[in-house]
Amino acid sequence: MNRFIxxxxxxxxVATTTIIISREFRVSKIPNxxxxxxxxxxxxxxxxxxxxxxxxxxxxxxxxxxxxxxxSATLASQDSDGDGFTNGQELGDPTGSWRPGxxxxxxxxxxxxxGDFNSRPPATDVAExxxxxxxxxxxxxxxxxxxxxxxxxxxxxxxxxxxxxxNINGELVRTIVNGNLPAGHYEKEWDGYNESGNSVTSGVYxxxxxxxxxxxxxxxxxxx
Ligand SMILES: [Ca+2]
Numbered sequence: 219m220n221r222f223i224x225x226x227x228x229x230x231x232v233a234t235t236t237i238i239i240s241r242e243f244r245v246s247k248i249p250n251x252x253x254x255x256x257x258x259x260x261x262x263x264x265x266x267x268x269x270x271x272x273x274x275x276x277x278x279x280x281x282x283x284x285x286x287x288x289x290s291a292t293l294a295s296q297d298s299d300g301d302g303f304t305n306g307q308e309l310g311d312p313t314g315s316w317r318p319g320x321x322x323x324x325x326x327x328x329x330x331x332x333g334d335f336n337s338r339p340p341a342t343d344v345a346e347x348x349x350x351x352x353x354x355x356x357x358x359x360x361x362x363x364x365x366x367x368x369x370x371x372x373x374x375x376x377x378x379x380x381x382x383x384x385n386i387n388g389e390l391v392r393t394i395v396n397g398n399l400p401a402g403h404y405e406k407e408w409d410g411y412n413e414s415g416n417s418v419t420s421g422v423y424x425x426x427x428x429x430x431x432x433x434x435x436x437x438x439x440x441x442x
Pocket of ligand 1: 297298299300301302303304305308332
């Protein structure tokens with residue numbers, strides 16, 4: 219039986235080495251990847267296991283011999299975790315121009331995890347580095363919420379903007395924004411209070427953003 223032990227050890231060593239090399243290879247090919255290591259690509263925060271959307275996109279671009287750069291404008295422009303920030307915005311390289319060996323792009327403190335919906339770059343940093351190219355109203359978060367939620371939107375140019383909350387009967391509950399805003403990325407909080415300063419009851423509410431000709435509404439749920 220003992221004669222099998224060296225073979226078993228050899229298999230374990232080779233397998234472990236392969237895993238470590240593949241991990242280091244992928245992390246080194248992601249801008250600022252060192253901050254989150256394997257958690258950038260895997261659903262398990264410690265690495266390994268199933269891949270998140272970002273990890274799947276990364277994996278497609280990694281060749282078996284490791285000789286190809288996968289980070290690209292295409293991958294940078296995708297929003298793998300659906301939080302309203304592109305992978306490039308989250309990793310500090312919005313255009314996908316960074317290449318391995320170059321200094322880390324962006325601000326290290328702003329780097330977030332493109333595979334985690336709850337990990338987002340600070341809005342102020344994103345607004346400074348990336349100017350939106352279109353009008354967007356993102357899903358509020360959290361949702362359902364209690365007691366407050368954030369509503370995220372982008373405008374590509376200076377515009378008269380209104381952001382208002384309505385109840386399910388279409389009655390105005392609260393005006394969050396009403397005025398001219400410069401182009402940028404915005405996160406506005408609604409604290410669950412109406413214009414009279416009273417806390418509103420649980421239920422479905424509608425937030426409506428108008429900016430120039432852009433007019434979009436979405437629903438959210440206050441659950442106390
Ligand atoms: Ca994202």
